[in-house]
Amino acid sequence: MPFAPFIGVNHHGQSILLGCGLLFSEDSSSFIWLFNAWLTCMYGCAPKAIITDQCRSMGIAIERVFQNTKYRLCFWHIMMKLPAKFGAHTQYKSLKQTMKNIVYNSITIDQCDYEWMRMVDDFQLEDSDWLNSLYRERSKWIPVYVKHHFWAGLSTSQRSESRNSFFDDFVHSKTSIKQFVEQYDRALKRNIEKEMKLDFQSYNSSLSVVCGYPVERQFHSLYTNDILRIIHNEVAGMLYCEIQNIQQEGPTHVFDVLENILGSAGETLRDVWLKVHYTAMGNFVKCQCKMFEFRGILCRHILMVYRRMKVDQVPERYVLNRWRKDLKRGYQSITNIYDFDVFESQRKRYNSLTPMMHLFQQLASQSEDNTSVASRLLEDIIQKLMLDFDNSSTSSTPATNPPTEKVIHSPVRVKARALY
Incomplete structure (x- = not known):
């Protein structure tokens, strides 16, 4: 059966499996069913952007179901x-x-x-x-046409294909549906463990700064280590950039930045000219390369201009929450089979509140009056819940028994049980 995974990018820049489907065929009606199933699971929330190969039937389904989604083809x-x-x-x-x-x-x-x-x-x-x-x-599909939208750095669908190869460690052509579900959960557990390990590393170990530039230190305190490595690459890339000319256009300065780029092996350096627009009021900045719009990370050309203009703190608008190490992700509260028993009841309560909160937000955002009333109600409820939490935490005693993890059978054991 065709395997259709939905692959995204987490706060470490790593691939994350958002969901998947098993299809009977790869015609447009099958993909329409798949995408409608996605909307049902996601309470009507469609992907903001999606990349696929040149599958015509998939394109028809996307245009019909995800009408407001930015859609592009994998140029690879x-x-x-x-x-x-x-x-x-x-x-x-x-x-x-x-x-x-x-x-x-x-x-x-x-x-x-x-x-x-x-x-x-x-x-x-x-x-x-x-x-x-x-x-x-x-x-x-051509990058220059799509890079003004946010794609979290994705240019191809190779992450989806690499995720398919990832499942090769858990399933094969003889795997039954029952085995697939069990092994699918096991594969997800490996992903979760990997992400938790990266979270721990980002909180408890810090990378060395490249040059000690204040903007670099600002990102060091906010972003995960994997994203910091990209920041480091841009900071180091400033060595190959030079501001050649500055023009004034009203309140905006236009910088001509020359970058020396070394191509693949055997190629010589080539010069690339890029324009960076900078407005002192609010420190607004925009580069012709569109790296921030496309990847959510400030490019070396903007960093050059900020250093030239003695800007030591990047405005909040250029610090994306999706790359922060201190942001709690909603998907981390979803119940799964790897939860410790002590957390299971709490996450079940969380999941029961989720659809009601989505409906609350939709109704409250219909008008200014609704939003004002909803805000007052939430403030009262939050204050009451926080007061109850403080009272309960002072009177409760910590648990002494360590949580027990649910048993996950190994691939060999699962396969043997099916065979015998």
Whole structure:
């Protein structure tokens, strides 16, 4: 049966399995059923963004069910088709390099369109139906067209494929449905343990700063270690950047930043010019590379401008909660089979309140009056609950018996039980 996983990114930048489905077939009706099932499980909350391969039936289902979701195609899958489509071309190597340069290195949409048309003329590809279809759908896959939306750094669907290979350690072609459910839970347990380990490391160990820049130290106190490594890469990348020119446009300064980029092995340095707009009032900043919009992390070009303008604290708008190590995630309170018994009743109570809270938020947000009334009610309820909690905590005694973990059978034992 086709396995359809929903893969996201957690606060460590690691892949997280949000859910999955087993389908009878891969036609549009099956995907429509799958996406509607997702909406049911998520109380009507659709994904903000989704990446898939060039599956036409999946695209039809997404446009019908997730109408307000940003939808793009995996450009890695598209580029992998180049040998099959143009391998017989007499100038294939040059054509491949030209197309890769357009897809990966275009800074602006106008530059991308110009270089694409030039490529079509130079290699006489006017009659290529595949290439023409790609150009018509360029707003769904070429990075320069989609990087102004937030994708948590995702550019391809390879995380989904790597997650499929992750399950190879737990299931195989002979696995029954019953075994799959049990082994699926076991695979999730490994994910949860890995995330808890990363949480512990982020709280209890700190990475060394690269240069001691105050902005860098600010992120050190807020972000997880894995995200800090990306920040470190951008801080180190400032060595290859240089501000060449500054222009004034009203209250905004426009910086021309020159970056020296070293390509793959054997390639020489190439110069890339980028414009950074900076407004002193509020420290608003925007870079032409769109790294913050796309990945949620400030780029080296913005850091260069902040250092030039002596900005030592990044405004809160540029510090995303999704990368913070001190933020409590809602999915961490969901009951699962790996919970200790001592926590199970608490999480069941939490889950029973979740749908009511969603309905409360929807009704309260309908008007300003509803929001005002709901806010007053919540404040009264929170104060009462906190008072009750303080009274109960002072009168209660700590538990002396350690929690016992539920038994999770090994893959060998599960398989043996099915066979015999």
